[in-house]
Amino acid sequence: MRQKKIRGHKRRHKQIDNWRLDNLSLDLTDYLLNERDRYYAKIRVHPWSGISLTNSITPQPKGKTKQKMLNGLLDIYENWKTQLDKLGKPYYLKVWLFEPRFSQSQVVCAIGDNVGFYENTFYKPDSDKTIQLDRYGTLKTKLSNLNWDYSLDEDHYDNTLVGEPEIYVSRQDYEETVKWFDKLLKKPHRTQKFKEPIGETTELYSFKRGDVWLGGQK
Template sequence: MKSQKVRGHKRRHKQVEQWRRKNLELDLDYLKRNGSDHIDIIVHPWCDNSITKSSIPEPNRKIKQEILNGLLDIYDSWKIQLDQLGQPYYLKIWLYEPRFSKSQVVCAIGDNIKDYENIFYKSVKEKALKTRNYGNLKDRLEQFNWEYYLDEDRYDNCEIGEPEHYVSQQDFEEAKVWFEKQLKKPHRSEKLKEPIGNITEVYSFKRGSLWLGMKK
């Protein structure tokens, strides 16, 4: 797959700053109603789905540092607001590598805290975040405790669905072939203790590293 060039860097820097400022304020009313909230990296083109067969390269160098700085600022601002609630809360940065554009700031309160604490697969291998790879943000990153998890794509035994869900039988057959090829690649399999509808097994494919960061 060809890689799509990202142009208009001055415009991207402006978008990052607009995104950062817009999300410094946590919507506490929304949080209390829903029990959780998060902010994705809403900066074009990384928040878009490519309409061509080319892939969008991940942010790098200066723009990557600016986005990460924005995530850190949002975290700090949300922490101040959450501290004022006077109740337990979950607040972490989800830092993905190399799929950096998936990174988020996530918070939760009440019963949702436990769900978020157990959402990812923790690798048996212990790794330390290489903060030096993030340039002048090294000192800010070292103010956090970073736990290492796996960034995985997850599919289940019902992933393909039924033929009637497709435009044609050929599309259905192609999807089946694709899925069978996927299952031949290295992955983790997990049989569910209790089925979710017709879903009885989940397949997880490692795509990279996921670092969960919380202020010390």
């Protein structure tokens, strides 16, 4: 599959500025406190968000575009922290920095009973790594103000993914899906077997796609 060429960088940078401004403040009264006590700010900038309608993949942000996005995430984190500190109650607040799938990066927070909700979102391998701040240029100092923990960025599938033949349009569609899934499971991955089934799900298959760095002030 070919890579899509990104054009109109000035327009993209303006969109990044608007996305940053739209997310600097938490609506603590109307959303975070009264709904589900969890909130996040993903990078909502076209074409890195949403579904591609063309037969191509969007390259990950780089250069000035990536710097502006990351700076926006760090500013959002700092502003949210200021607001959450005023609540006087425990909270979870982290920057999730994905590499190389940077466009999935986001700021995530939770309060109340949901403080521990995100603690086990990512798998932490036995072999640890240290974030290389030099690769982020002028944002190195800003990034160094946070403590960064390493985990894996993974895609997850379970044993029910293929499903039964009757849910497919044709027998051929079913057999092609079975073949694709069998081929997928031959690639390196880790398997988690559940002690108790969750519905019909008994196993989870996790495939490493990169790293995710969880940054926050302790």
